Amino acid sequence: MGTPGRSVVVVGAGISGVLTARALALAGWRVTLLEARHVGAGSSSRTAAGIRQQFSTPATVRAMRYAVGFYRDFAAETAGGLLPIAQNGYLFLVHADGLEEARARVVMQRDAGLAEVALLEGDALWSRFPWVGRSIVGGTWCPTDGFLFPERVYMDGAARAVALGAQLVQRAEVVGAAYDGARLRAVQTTAGTFEADLFIDCTNAWTARLGATLGGTPLPVAPTRRYLWFLRRAGQISATDLASWPLVICPDGVYCRPENGESLLVGWAHDAAPEPDFSYESQDQVEAGFSHRGDLDARPFQAWMQLAEHLPAVGDFDGFTATTTGFYAVTPDHNPFLGYDPRVPNLIRLVGFSGHGAMFGPFTALAGLTLAEAGRDVVAVRLPDGGEVPLDAFAIGRTPRHAEALVI
Ligand SMILES: Cc1cc2nc3c(=O)[nH]c(=O)nc-3n(C[C@H](O)[C@H](O)[C@H](O)COP(=O)(O)OP(=O)(O)OC[C@H]3O[C@@H](n4cnc5c(N)ncnc54)[C@H](O)[C@@H]3O)c2cc1C
Structure with missing residues (x-):
């Protein structure tokens, strides 16, 4: 051999x-x-x-800490020199019954080397993020998290x-x-x-x-379909404010982050049967019930309502502009x-x-x-x-x- x-x-x-x-x-x-x-x-x-x-494990915390550092350094190697990462942070919102678990997670993450993660409760949360509704009492916040281009x-x-x-x-x-x-x-x-x-x-x-x-x-x-929807900004949140928002995850799993100052990207997993025979073309196929052009009971509008419950200013946004879809490769x-x-x-x-x-x-x-x-x-x-x-x-x-x- x-x-x-x-x-x-x-x-x-x-x-x-x-x-x-x-x-x-x-x-x-x-x-x-x-x-x-x-x-x-x-x-x-x-x-x-x-x-x-x-x-949720020390190993993945350390692996992702390495990934963040890699992406921060990567621009220096590329011809265009553009940063591939926006470190706007990640905010996991929790209700009162989730506080204890969130606190334990933060302790584990800090022990694994993520010194900057913190649990913000009550006024500490609302003064840092005034757009978070008062039904939410806490959030785990890591300012060096964010999203990629x-x-x-x-x-x-x-x-x-x-x-x-x-x-x-x-x-x-x-x-x-x-x-x-x-x-x-x-x-x-x-x-x-x-x-x-x-x-x-x-x-x-x-x-x-x-x-x-x-x-x-x-x-x-299992190739499993997931959707994203894009919501146009309006109301009291300025473009500068929106562009600085972190990626926010609500307790029910609906999440959002700024796509830019005028647009909020929204996602929410749903029960979906795997599609083992998906094709390149079907990657972009939007099913009935998941389009932003659908009825008010379509998934994007449910996601918007959930978001508005936790982030009330989002309720004043202008409406959806687009739906995109693609596949997660899900393991047990x-x-x-x-x-x-x-x-x-x-x-x-x-x-x-x-x-x-x-x-x-x-x-x-x-x-x-x-x-x-x-x-x-x-x-x-x-x-x-x-x-x-x-x-x-x-x-x-x-x-x-x-x-x-x-x-x-
Ligand atoms: C809606 C949505 C939201 C997501 N959100 C996040 C997120 O917030 N954070 C995150 O980290 N990840 C997220 N993901 C997951 C992430 O996008 C994927 O895990 C990641 O892009 C996978 O990258 P990859 O290079 O492994 O696979 P891919 O980007 O899918 O690349 C696989 C490539 O293999 C090629 N290929 C397939 N078969 C063959 C063949 N026989 N011969 C040659 N080439 C072949 C394909 O053409 C394709 O280009 C999300 C995914 C979706 C759909």
Whole structure:
């Protein structure tokens, strides 16, 4: 079988794939990045792109702390020099019966190194955020959280990978594979055949299909539709105020953040059956009952009413301007799979990001690089600050023990 070499094919050019390709190219790997359509053709261009370090386990807090630092530094590497992150903060609102749990979470997060997270109660909350209604008595607040400009991540990330020597091939859908024994030797695509020593699956919501094409292990990753709606500002909130709002999550799960000074992005998960056979086109299909052009009992209007209950000024906004939709790649515990495929020894899977793949991107890439360099599964990923993130919660074949509790 010989010593594995240092050529790698990464499949999928969303945020996970481009940042993984960049990390590998930086480390001296010969990288080919294959994309079925074009850079950002999947969920990465349909995302709310929130980035938070307020997670429910110390490992994910540390991983997301690394991600925030990465995104803050990333502009310095790119030709345009544009920051891909707006650190407006994240505010999880809680009712009185949620205070105790929120307090415990903040203690855990601070112990994990997130010194700036705090529980604001009563007047401390309302004086800091006067637009929060008085029915809400508390909120966990982290000012270094925020949201990403996703196209800056995947477009600048792809350009950076190419500048570092990676070959980017778009319109190259992986449709077949060739093996040496159990090891993958090459992938066949609609743009030719590509050989490599190592292969990395960054197709996320498509992973069941790519996994089957490559002879990999079936992973429990369910493509599940999610919506975003855009609400035009009006009333007492100025454009400057709105642009400075954090990403706010209400106790019932409805969330919002400024898209810009004139528009509020609103999201709210709903019970949805997985759509394993979704197509590129159906990524943008809006079902009856979810359009902003629908009746007042349509989901966006319910979300607006919920928001207005907790953030009364939003009730005076002008109306919706747009609906967008895309896929979460949902796993049973809402944690991704980051590891070698048990059936194909030179295939790494970095998939199943639920609603977290944009924020996970830098950590995903670091995990991918660590796994590639090791040539086998590893116990933990070492962060540049010397800290470690154990990978047991992300292992393929795990028994879910650390289900992510904060899923929106
Ligand atoms: C409405 C919504 C809100 C969200 N909100 C957030 C949020 O607030 N924060 C957050 O972090 N995340 C959020 N997410 C999730 C996040 O967008 C995704 O987890 C993330 O974009 C996944 O990136 P990716 O690169 O892994 O996958 P994708 O961006 O989907 O990229 C996968 C790529 O693989 C390509 N591909 C597939 N099959 C093949 C093949 N056979 N050959 C070659 N290429 C192939 C596809 O064309 C695609 O470009 C949200 C998602 C949605 C839909």
